[in-house]
Each structure stands twice: as C-alpha cells, then as structure tokens.
Amino acid sequence: MFIKIAIKSLINRKTTAWLTILSVATSLFVLLAVKQISSQAKTSFGRTVSGVDLIVGARTGQLNLLLASVFRIGYVSNSVSWDSYQTIKNQKYVKWAVPISLGDSHKGYPVLGTTVQYFDVFKYGNKQSLEIAQGKAFTPDAFQSAQVVLGAAVAEKLGYQLDQKLVLSHGVGVTSFTHHDHVKFTVVGILAATGTPIDQTLHISLSGIEAMHSDVVPHHEEHEEHEEHEHSAHENVDKVSAVLVGVKAKFATLYVQKAVNDFKNEPLMAIIPGVALTELWQMMASMEKVLLLISILVLFATLLGMSTMLLASMRERSREISILRALGASPLFIFCLIELEVLVLTLISLFVAMVMVWGIGLIAAPVLSSYYGIFIEVSFLNQDTLYIGLGVLLMSLLMGLLPAINAYKNALQTGLLIK
Structure with a gap:
C-alpha cells in the first residue's frame, strides 16, 4: 500500500514527474556513457596485442609507434631498413621478429604487409592465436604474391568471399586517388573474428607490397617477372614500417630494447607495448577525471533540481498530506512517502539512462570499430553501472531529505482543511 500511494501521487503529477525523470536520466546517461566508454576502450586496447615483447620502429613518440603499428591509428613517418630488421632478427636473445609494412588501404580498411610467420606468432587477448576461419594464409612465394587474407569484419562488411579479386589503394584514407590496379589480389583466406583491429585489416605478403609499388619504384623493374626459380617474400624489400x-x-x-635504442646504423627505437599503453592511460586519465567530474556535477545539479521541485510542491500537496493524516498516517509515514517518491523517480531515471546507453552503444559500436578500431561490448548492466546506480540512489535519498523533513514538519502541524 505504501508503494501504491507513492506511485499514485506521482501519476497525479505525471507531467512534472516525467520532466524530472527525463532530466535525471539525461545526466545519468552522460555519467554512465563516459564511464563505460572509458572502461571499454581500455579493455579493447589491452586485448589487441599479447605476446609481443617489443615493437621496433624509426625514432618517434612511443605512442605514435604503438598506435600506428598495432591499432592502425595514425601513421609512421619513417621506416626501418631491411638490413636493420635482419640485424634485430639475428640478435641472440630474439626468438622471432616479424616485419610489418603499412601505408596502403582498401575502401578505408588498412592493408598490412608482413610475412607468413605473423599468423603463427601474433597473439591477442589472453595469448590467443590467430585462426583462419576460411581458406589459408598467403604463400611466401614471390610469384604468387598477389594474395590477401581478410580480417573477419572486412569480409563481412564488404561481402567478400574466397577467390574474389580486389584492388588495393595507396594511402590510408577512405577515399584514395591512387589505385594499384595493375595488381589484382585474390582472397585466399579469411581470419576468425578477434574483436581487435585485426578484424578491420587486409593482410598481404611483403612481396605483394613490392609488387603493388613496382610501377613507382623504378629499380624494382630490373628484376624479371617470370624467372623460373622461386624467390623468398623479402627479396625485393628495402624497408618496412615496424618490426x-x-x-x-x-x-x-x-x-x-637497449641494443636497438643504441643501434649505430640508423636511429631506431624499441618500445614495450604494456609500458606505452600505461603512458596512454596516464595521458587520458586527467581528461577522464574532468569528464567524470563534469558528469557528477551535472547529476548533482539535476538531483538538486528534483529536490527543489518536490519542496515547491509541498504547498500544493498540503491537502493530500492532511487527508493522509486524517486517515491515520503518522508524520514518519509522510516522511518515508516523500523519500519513496524520490527513490521511484531515481530508479525509473536510472533504468531509462541504462536503456539509452545500451541503445546508443549498439549504434555506436560498429562506427567505433570501423573508423577507430575500438571494439566495445555493449552491456545493459555491469559492475560500474551497479556501483554508479547505488551511489546515485544514495545521493538522491540525501537530496530528498529536505522536502521529506519539510513534509514531516507540516504533517505535525496540519489538520484536515476543507476548501
């Protein structure tokens, strides 16, 4: 009966109640969205690379090297020579070294040139290996270099199948005016979904990279295209983007790392992915705190507005309170009734905000994955939402004390008034 009276009272003031719910839900949406995007971005970035101890590239900022080589965000301005790669590979403590070449794309999706060893040693998440769902990896044979292995999202969104032909483009933008249409690549494999930027990437051999650019690199034309013996995939490679x-x-x-940083032949740097990610989070932490603080202040102002609205309605509800007192309701009952109304308004607002975050998350997830390589898993209820929800409920009850105490005092003094 207690809850029924509170709900009936709110229905009787439904316009004001719904406006209050909308304002509280909007401020809650901002807070929940900031927190969820932050945690999901960290999870997405953290699971992208696993088992890679070092990333070697030309000297630049370590964040720039990490974002370009692993997350396909930005680009590396300089390259690593093939001789330097061989030197790194032959270091006595190096177990494996895989070169990667970036800078080309296909309909906005990045192209990664590498060796076939990439599919064996690169891991993601909890050291999970890459799996080829359909077909096979490209061959290292230089005369069969026009082969491509697609990430799961590329194949799904572009509708590509095995044995399909496609043309790659120069540059990493969605629109490119330079197409390598003299080389048509054949889809030979499609990777299983990983939930990382790998899903958005097309993988080709390094000899495929050289074949694409053979029309703009004159000295490559000196090599005969139809020699009878096989060439290894790296024979014509001069430089790579990173290792x-x-x-x-x-x-x-x-x-x-020290050996690479002290390399004499050319200026190189080696970064530890985990350390670089920590630096990224430290840079983002201040911005995240500012956004959270603004969200909390907006929520506080909204809850204060709800408290003010309830306090202002006490004069209009004096007859309602008088009738309840005449029916035997104690001042404590009136106090608890106001607090319950605050609780109901907040719970409905929280539910609406969670639905908004979930719905907009479903819409934003494919956009974030397509354009930024950030994969978010949209959940209706998680640990952060639970903690925030409990905190907001407690805050709303505290904000509701002022109108509740006011109603309690009026209940002590008010009798039944006939108007």
Missing part, C-alpha cells in the same frame, strides 16, 4: 619482436626470456626484453 614486432618476441624475446626468448622476459629478462632479455630490456637488453634487446
């Missing part, structure tokens, strides 16, 4: 490195033992990571 992914795995060491034989964790203690050797810093040793190899």
